[in-house]
Amino acid sequence: MARPILYDYWRSSAAYRVRIALNLKGVDYESRQIDLREDAQKSPDYRALNPQGLVPMLEIDGHRLTQSLAIINYLDLRYPNQPLLPASAAERAHVVSMAMTVACDIHPLNNLRVLKYLKNELGHLQGEIDAWYAHWISEGLPGLETLAAARAGKFLFGDAPTGADVCLVPQLYNARRYNVPLDAYPTLLRADENANRLEAFAAAHPDKQEVPA
Ligand SMILES: N[C@@H](CCC(=O)N[C@@H](CS)C(=O)NCC(=O)O)C(=O)O
Numbered sequence: 544m545a546r547p548i549l550y551d552y553w554r555s556s557a558a559y560r561v562r563i564a565l566n567l568k569g570v571d572y573e574s575r576q577i578d579l580r581e582d583a584q585k586s587p588d589y590r591a592l593n594p595q596g597l598v599p600m601l602e603i604d605g606h607r608l609t610q611s612l613a614i615i616n617y618l619d620l621r622y623p624n625q626p627l628l629p630a631s632a633a634e635r636a637h638v639v640s641m642a643m644t645v646a647c648d649i650h651p652l653n654n655l656r657v658l659k660y661l662k663n664e665l666g667h668l669q670g671e672i673d674a675w676y677a678h679w680i681s682e683g684l685p686g687l688e689t690l691a692a693a694r695a696g697k698f699l700f701g702d703a704p705t706g707a708d709v710c711l712v713p714q715l716y717n718a719r720r721y722n723v724p725l726d727a728y729p730t731l732l733r734a735d736e737n738a739n740r741l742e743a744f745a746a747a748h749p750d751k752q753e754v755p756a
Pocket residue numbers: 554555556557558579584596597598599609610611612646654655656657
């Protein structure tokens with residue numbers, strides 16, 4: 544079987560999710576950095592592979608997969624070890640809901656292209672953009688904290704990492720980069736701390752990735 548190729552960027556939180564999932568599943572893969580600072584994601588060569596012009600993309604088993612949650616779902620079905628979603632319908636919905644709180648409601652508002660549009664087309668100052676970034680994180684995390692608290696253990700759901708933790712950890716990494724206060728989220732902080740103790744999460748951290756020159 545050919546080694547899977549992850550079209551990656553060290554600081555991309557959507558790619559960070561996929562790196563964690565690949566590591567949790569024990570899948571050996573090659574990382575190819577698409578330099579978002581250089582707009583490499585918009586190059587004709589990359590768009591020919593992924594018309595959306597975003598990372599991550601995963602080439603695996605002869606498929607070209609895009610969208611981090613779809614990729615993680617593929618990996619979960621393809622590699623049933625260390626399940627990332629519970630089997631019961633209601634519990635699965637709960638975990639997916641927590642993952643989507645991050646991936647659909649917080650992260651897209653703070654994506655690079657959104658920040659660039661605010662700056663370049665709409666003329667906002669960097670301070671305003673930083674406030675925008677922090678606002679959408681602080682708007683989203685309280686709901687996630689409450690949603691998680693009732694059924695959390697060491698992780699957001701029970702005592703093993705799930706797809707919700709896979710989304711949480713990169714989001715908290717982003718929050719810290721922008722100095723967003725996190726003290727009000729003890730459940731999220733506990734899950735984040737326990738996750739980062741696992742090699743699968745630690746090895747996926749941006750600081751452990753190759754940074755394009
Ligand atoms: N919903 C997508 C989001 C992917 C995404 O937004 N990727 C960002 C990096 S985290 C990106 O490629 N941004 C490039 C840009 O904004 O031009 C997913 O979950 O994979």
